[in-house]
Amino acid sequence: MSVKSESDEEFRTRFRAFLQESHPGRGPKDPPERIAWQRAWQATMFDRGFAGPSWPVEYGGMDLSFPKQVIYQEELTRARVPRALGTGQGIVAPTIIAYGTQDQRNRWLAPMLRGDKIWVQGYSEPGAGSDLPGLTTSARREGDEYIVNGQKIWTTQGPLADVIFALVRTGTRESRQEGITYLVIDAHAPGVQIRELRDITGGHAFGEIYFDDVRVPVADRIGEENGGWPLVRTSLGHERAAGAMNQAANYRRVLDEFIELLRDRGLDRDPLVRDRIAELETEVRIMRYNAIRVISDIVAKGEPGPASSVSRLLITGFEQRLHEFAVEALGPAGLVGRGSVHAVQRGRWLYGFLRTRASTIGAGTAEIQRNTVAEQVLRLPRDPGMPARV
Numbered sequence: 001m002s003v004k005s006e007s008d009e010e011f012r013t014r015f016r017a018f019l020q021e022s023h024p025g026r027g028p029k030d031p032p033e034r035i036a037w038q039r040a041w042q043a044t045m046f047d048r049g050f051a052g053p054s055w056p057v058e059y060g061g062m063d064l065s066f067p068k069q070v071i072y073q074e075e076l077t078r079a080r081v082p083r084a085l086g087t088g089q090g091i092v093a094p095t096i097i098a099y100g101t102q103d104q105r106n107r108w109l110a111p112m113l114r115g116d117k118i119w120v121q122g123y124s125e126p127g128a129g130s131d132l133p134g135l136t137t138s139a140r141r142e143g144d145e146y147i148v149n150g151q152k153i154w155t156t157q158g159p160l161a162d163v164i165f166a167l168v169r170t171g172t173r174e175s176r177q178e179g180i181t182y183l184v185i186d187a188h189a190p191g192v193q194i195r196e197l198r199d200i201t202g203g204h205a206f207g208e209i210y211f212d213d214v215r216v217p218v219a220d221r222i223g224e225e226n227g228g229w230p231l232v233r234t235s236l237g238h239e240r241a242a243g244a245m246n247q248a249a250n251y252r253r254v255l256d257e258f259i260e261l262l263r264d265r266g267l268d269r270d271p272l273v274r275d276r277i278a279e280l281e282t283e284v285r286i287m288r289y290n291a292i293r294v295i296s297d298i299v300a301k302g303e304p305g306p307a308s309s310v311s312r313l314l315i316t317g318f319e320q321r322l323h324e325f326a327v328e329a330l331g332p333a334g335l336v337g338r339g340s341v342h343a344v345q346r347g348r349w350l351y352g353f354l355r356t357r358a359s360t361i362g363a364g365t366a367e368i369q370r371n372t373v374a375e376q377v378l379r380l381p382r383d384p385g386m387p388a389r390v
């Protein structure tokens with residue numbers, strides 16, 4: 001029976017059975033071994049036909065209907081299996097599918113989906129974060145190549161990169177968004193240097209990338225020269241939408257686990273605690289409904305639209321409030337980190353509190369998201385003092 005012909009519940013049963021039978025087990029603690037474990041699981045998903053729920057079948061995806069995509073994310077979260085490494089599948093893949101050449105789709109998409117290549121984003125720079133049109137990393141064309149020089153920063157999983165999808169300036173500095181080009185760069189090419197960045201949790205989730213006369217084939221440009229800005233908007237919209245459903249499902253589980261922890265410690269009898277939990281419960285349900293709306297827009301229109309900014313605001317605000325409350329409710333025990341035998345649940349709530357400090361900055365600040373919602377959802381006048389829309 002094909003995916004198209006089976007009912008939603010038949011698909012749920014089949015997918016759940018696959019996740020149970022093929023589950024990779026608990027991941028190793030050694031970082032290189034853990035990365036290999038994650039990549040192996042991604043390859044298993046691809047080889048068994050369970051990768052890329054929204055991707056076209058011709059590139060290894062499943063091309064699931066809207067209801068089945070919701071089921072897919074729910075079951076994936078329920079099974080607690082590792083997620084794909086890198087940020088390519090949810091951000092650049094839709095851009096390649098929409099704007100790439102057939103050769104580019106054939107070369108890049110299946111290896112990305114299988115995990116053979118880890119793709120990371122090269123957008124933000126030390127002087128260009130929320131004001132992305134101010135980026136300065138340059139690409140000068142010489143024949144059939146671009147020569148790239150500059151720096152990118154806060155690249156999620158940057159140290160793991162095999163491929164970098166980057167924004168570069170091919171126009172003048174004054175050209176702003178009119179002079180930006182979208183390039184795909186080999187992370188192992190001569191002149192590329194990637195350094196780890198330690199964050200507030202003590203981990204190395206980010207990297208900074210340096211380009212020193214890096215040669216990139218013109219064939220690895222997506223879209224036209226100086227025509228990258230519309231592609232950026234597609235990429236960022238999908239970035240904000242990609243996590244909507246799986247994060248909504250994930251935080252449904254996380255909130256349930258937190259409520260159970262409060263019960264175990266007898267804290268759920270406090271009426272103020274119960275009131276806060278009611279607020280969080282309301283928020284996590286709204287997150288799910290809005291995520292469904294975003295996916296529905298993608299299925300119907302091919303683009304997530306401004307609702308993706310609503311999702312981003314909901315999710316980042318929720319995860320900050322949840323972890324703030326968790327640390328507060330646990331009292332002194334909530335301040336004990338992973339390295340201590342006295343840590344509650346291995347310090348996950350303190351770690352989450354520290355990690356989510358940056359939630360309202362990454363993938364476009366909360367201020368940028370509010371501007372998008374104000375202009376494109378509420379139809380309020382645009383603030384002329386703000387950067388061009390992202």
